[in-house]
Amino acid sequence: MKILVATSKPFAPVAIDGIRKVTEEAGYELALLEKYTEKAELLAAVADADALIVRSDKVDAEVFDAAPQLKIVVRAGAGFDNLDLASATSHNVVAMNTPGQNANAVAELVMGLLVYAVRNFYNGKSGSELMGKKLGLLAFGNVGHNVARIAKGFGMEVLAYDAFCPAEVIKKADVEPVASREDLFSQCDIVSLHIPATPETVKSINGSLVGTMKKNAILINTARKEVIDEESLLTLLKERTDLKYITDIMPDAHEAFSTLEGRYFSTPKKMGAQTAEANINAGVAAAKQIVGFLKDGITKFQLNK
Numbered sequence: 424m425k426i427l428v429a430t431s432k433p434f435a436p437v438a439i440d441g442i443r444k445v446t447e448e449a450g451y452e453l454a455l456l457e458k459y460t461e462k463a464e465l466l467a468a469v470a471d472a473d474a475l476i477v478r479s480d481k482v483d484a485e486v487f488d489a490a491p492q493l494k495i496v497v498r499a500g501a502g503f504d505n506l507d508l509a510s511a512t513s514h515n516v517v518a519m520n521t522p523g524q525n526a527n528a529v530a531e532l533v534m535g536l537l538v539y540a541v542r543n544f545y546n547g548k549s550g551s552e553l554m555g556k557k558l559g560l561l562a563f564g565n566v567g568h569n570v571a572r573i574a575k576g577f578g579m580e581v582l583a584y585d586a587f588c589p590a591e592v593i594k595k596a597d598v599e600p601v602a603s604r605e606d607l608f609s610q611c612d613i614v615s616l617h618i619p620a621t622p623e624t625v626k627s628i629n630g631s632l633v634g635t636m637k638k639n640a641i642l643i644n645t646a647r648k649e650v651i652d653e654e655s656l657l658t659l660l661k662e663r664t665d666l667k668y669i670t671d672i673m674p675d676a677h678e679a680f681s682t683l684e685g686r687y688f689s690t691p692k693k694m695g696a697q698t699a700e701a702n703i704n705a706g707v708a709a710a711k712q713i714v715g716f717l718k719d720g721i722t723k724f725q726l727n728k
């Protein structure tokens with residue numbers, strides 16, 4: 424059995440060591456395709472793969488067509504908008520993710536970016552503090568939980584809205600549930616996005632919603648660029664010169680956003696899950712899930728049921 428790790432944005436070497444250990448202990452072979460830039464490289468590499476581990480790498484019908492032996496693909500991470508689940512099913516491939524494994528890494532980045540933002544990107548001018556501010560979490564999954572935990576250490580008041588998570592679960596984490604997205608945006612000083620990219624959420628964060636935020640508010644996005652309606656957000660930010668937009672996923676309109684001097688920051692490459700710890704957690708979990716499936720038929724975390 425051959426397990427292929429195909430990552431255009433590679434794992435930390437220590438994570439590969441962990442994946443190799445799990446793979447070899449199971450008696451399987453490990454193949455690596457790291458830092459590839461052309462889809463053709465991926466198509467060639469999957470030709471004899473029985474299992475595939477990816478990150479945000481796009482796995483579509485073309486990839487499944489090129490992988491006749493493929494039995495399982497695991498997205499080492501949370502968001503699986505890069506996997507064509509219908510195509511996986513029609514190719515008899517089990518698709519999984521590894522929820523929660525990189526959540527702390529993303530949450531720590533949220534807080535790091537927020538400190539950077541309220542201190543005016545360390546430009547020497549007097550900034551502000553996070554303590555006492557209202558932080559709104561849009562979606563309260565694994566990342567939301569971790570952001571809440573850390574934000575409370577900063578002395579922030581944390582609110583959350585999640586269409587799928589019961590208010591009791593939010594309250595149990597000592598976070599205040601609110602009734603709607605609109606309430607969250609209008610009540611908070613900072614809103615942090617933790618929604619997946621789905622047909623319902625794409626372009627759902629627009630200028631009119633963000634425009635209800637308080638004076639000097641901050642919108643922070645460590646989720647997906649697709650959930651932002653860039654055009655209307657940009658129009659709003661040009662009018663509301665008190666607002667800031669901070670993102671870990673560079674917008675398509677990055678150059679236009681860059682004209683909002685002192686009010687916009689994007690990491691050059693998505694960095695949320697890019698820590699050795701998160702790479703080990705998600706990479707090793709992916710390898711273990713593959714071994715569990717191939718040896719014992721375990722389908723926990725299967726997405727295309």
Ligand code: 3PG
Pocket residue numbers: 432478479499500501502503525646693695696697
């Ligand atoms: C996720 O969905 O797990 C995160 O966005 C991390 O994505 P990455 O593996 O591309 O860094």
